[in-house]
Amino acid sequence: MTTASSTMLAIKATGLAKTYSGEGAPVTVFSGLSFELEEGVFAAVMGPSGVGKSTLLHLVGGIDRPQEGRVEVFGAALEDMSARDRARFRNDNIGFVFQFHHLLPEFTAEENVSFPDRIAGIPEREARRRAAQLLERIGMGSRRDHGARALSGGEQQRVAIARALARGPRLLLADEPTGNLDAAAAQSVFDLLRDLHRERSMTTVIVTHNPDLAARCDRLFVMSREGISPSVGLPERG
Amino acid sequence: MRFETFVALRYLVTSRRRAHVALIAAISVVGLAVGVAALIISLALLSGFQDRIRKQMMERSAHLRVSPARGARLLDPSRVRGALATLPGVIELAPSIEGRAWASDAGGVQAPAPVHYRNGARQVAEASARITSPLAARLRIQEGEAIRLTSARTRLSPIGPIPMTAALTVSEVRRSSALDKPGEVEVSEETARLLSGVGEGAGAFEARLANPLEAAAAARAVERTLGPDYAVATWRELNAPLAFALRLEKTVIFLTVALVILVAALNIVSNIALTVVEKKRDLGVFTSLGASPASLQRIYLTLGAVIGLLGTSAGVLLGVGLSLALERFRLVPLPADVYMLSHVPFAVHPGEVAAIAAFALLTALAAAVLPARAAARLAPGEAIRLSR
Numbered sequence: 108m109t110t111a112s113s114t115m116l117a118i119k120a121t122g123l124a125k126t127y128s129g130e131g132a133p134v135t136v137f138s139g140l141s142f143e144l145e146e147g148v149f150a151a152v153m154g155p156s157g158v159g160k161s162t163l164l165h166l167v168g169g170i171d172r173p174q175e176g177r178v179e180v181f182g183a184a185l186e187d188m189s190a191r192d193r194a195r196f197r198n199d200n201i202g203f204v205f206q207f208h209h210l211l212p213e214f215t216a217e218e219n220v221s222f223p224d225r226i227a228g229i230p231e232r233e234a235r236r237r238a239a240q241l242l243e244r245i246g247m248g249s250r251r252d253h254g255a256r257a258l259s260g261g262e263q264q265r266v267a268i269a270r271a272l273a274r275g276p277r278l279l280l281a282d283e284p285t286g287n288l289d290a291a292a293a294q295s296v297f298d299l300l301r302d303l304h305r306e307r308s309m310t311t312v313i314v315t316h317n318p319d320l321a322a323r324c325d326r327l328f329v330m331s332r333e334g335i336s337p338s339v340g341l342p343e344r345g
Numbered sequence: 346m347r348f349e350t351f352v353a354l355r356y357l358v359t360s361r362r363r364a365h366v367a368l369i370a371a372i373s374v375v376g377l378a379v380g381v382a383a384l385i386i387s388l389a390l391l392s393g394f395q396d397r398i399r400k401q402m403m404e405r406s407a408h409l410r411v412s413p414a415r416g417a418r419l420l421d422p423s424r425v426r427g428a429l430a431t432l433p434g435v436i437e438l439a440p441s442i443e444g445r446a447w448a449s450d451a452g453g454v455q456a457p458a459p460v461h462y463r464n465g466a467r468q469v470a471e472a473s474a475r476i477t478s479p480l481a482a483r484l485r486i487q488e489g490e491a492i493r494l495t496s497a498r499t500r501l502s503p504i505g506p507i508p509m510t511a512a513l514t515v516s517e518v519r520r521s522s523a524l525d526k527p528g529e530v531e532v533s534e535e536t537a538r539l540l541s542g543v544g545e546g547a548g549a550f551e552a553r554l555a556n557p558l559e560a561a562a563a564a565r566a567v568e569r570t571l572g573p574d575y576a577v578a579t580w581r582e583l584n585a586p587l588a589f590a591l592r593l594e595k596t597v598i599f600l601t602v603a604l605v606i607l608v609a610a611l612n613i614v615s616n617i618a619l620t621v622v623e624k625k626r627d628l629g630v631f632t633s634l635g636a637s638p639a640s641l642q643r644i645y646l647t648l649g650a651v652i653g654l655l656g657t658s659a660g661v662l663l664g665v666g667l668s669l670a671l672e673r674f675r676l677v678p679l680p681a682d683v684y685m686l687s688h689v690p691f692a693v694h695p696g697e698v699a700a701i702a703a704f705a706l707l708t709a710l711a712a713a714v715l716p717a718r719a720a721a722r723l724a725p726g727e728a729i730r731l732s733r
Binding site for chain 1: 346348351355356359626627629630631632633634635636637638639640724725726727729730
């Protein structure tokens with residue numbers, strides 16, 4: 108667990124416990140997990156599969172709820188919010204990027220990117236204009252009318268990043284954003300994330316298995332069955 | 346366009362790519378359309394017949410009938426006559442005198458038949474009678490021939506009391522309808538008074554109006570004028586049992602045929618439930634983008650509403666179009682010598698069509714509620730985690 112500095116905390120998670128009740132016996136992913144991150148940091152989280160890295164991001168992003176514990180994002184306790192307020196908070200403050208991009212195949216790149224604004228109630232024309240601008244910024248302007256299936260893996264992930272940034276979030280949570288890409292595409296997507304982080308003064312948390320990319324982050328956390336802690340050295344290559 | 350409507354419409358349009366969902370969506374729309382059309386045509390058929398019966402009611406019944414609130418005779422017949430005569434829109438007015446008699450042909454060849462004679466607002470010429478076709482058939486008489494009515498009332502003669510009789514000419518033989526009591530004979534006021542022995546006054550007064558649809562207002566005006574000693578009934582109230590039977594018939598048909606719409610609604614449930622399962626990952630993604638559970642619910646309610654709107658619109662067009670064509674081109678003929686009509690009548694009432702459309706739309710919307718709620722309850726994190 109990191110200690111909070113004088114700067115404001117972007118994430119403060121305390122005593123988190125999460126158990127999934129699947130088809131078989133319930134699976135406890137972690138319990139008593141605590142995690143803090145200062146605002147403005149570009150952090151990486153590494154760790155073996157199954158220790159709950161994605162689950163941690165989901166809990167911090169408020170799309171899943173812990174059985175125990177408390178999550179505060181920029182000082183706001185997610186547990187104290189109604190489902191509607193939590194959705195509004197997520198829309199305004201948090202962006203998600205997933206490993207499998209999760210673009211919606213029935214919609215074009217521009218429509219996908221315009222969704223966060225449209226959910227916020229921004230009129231369609233304005234939301235599309237802003238989406239087009241964002242796609243231009245990430246070098247996808249020429250592909251804005253293409254459906255998700257017509258894009259390459261790297262392009263899909265770029266569009267997914269644009270979608271996550273549509274509302275100008277203060278916190279970006281990226282769950283293995285390069286995990287499904289070849290080395291060149293992974294490098295390119297990571298560079299884009301790094302640039303956007305600087306441009307927008309966001310707090311960014313990336314879950315990754317790539318130690319090279321993790322080494323380029325401001326802060327590295329290692330997650331295991333015992334919990335999550337800051338790494339004391341460069342991560343091992345694997 | 347709202348976010349939810351935009352997504353729902355896209356899901357519906359692009360479902361063509363997923364053959365099984367598209368098929369169920371098409372079945373839902375077609376099923377609803379068939380149900381709505383069947384309901385419209387069924388009610389148009391009933392309305393066609395019922396409109397004619399209602400028209401007969403207006404033609405044959407008195408539009409207003411004033412009778413004493415207690416007792417068999419009007420206390421002040423001239424006051425009643427005056428109140429009705431000064432009423433705007435009254436075109437015919439007469440005392441109502443009625444009773445029972447035996448009817449026979451002039452020669453007394455056929456066995457006499459028990460009849461109910463009456464006069465009323467619908468005038469009959471002196472010494473003539475208007476009879477129904479079954480009575481004419483039984484007595485084997487036709488228009489222009491003589492009929493003899495013998496009442497139970499007697500008069501003294503040199504050979505003792507003999508029953509009162511009236512020899513009349515049949516002025517009209519009309520087809521019997523649901524409105525007729527068995528063996529009803531309409532006679533003039535003079536004949537009715539002769540047979541009943543009511544020389545003055547009457548048991549009731551009947552009036553006919555230029556516009557029978559204004560009978561209720563006219564009845565209220567007469568009630569205000571005459572006070573509580575008199576009971577005023579409109580043609581609707583006089584035919585209340587039949588009107589009730591007609592309403593009941595329509596209600597039963599509506600409920601029965603509406604089952605088709607309910608079956609179509611089950612298709613809508615399965616279509617939307619299938620879409621919810623298929624789009625589980627999308628629900629997780631929308632949640633991660635900030636959509637609230639209520640917003641997710643609205644996507645599927647909108648989907649139900651759109652399917653409902655498509656099915657209902659198609660059904661209304663089909664049902665109204667077919668009903669109008671069946672009436673306009675008389676596509677279902679009837680033997681005119683058996684029935685009173687040459688074809689099966691269809692009448693489309695806009696109010697009924699609107700009620701059917703509203704029912705179908707509400708049913709479609711209600712069908713979407715359950716799967717939509719399930720969508721709102723979905724755990725988004727799990728949906729994303731499991732959709733890798």
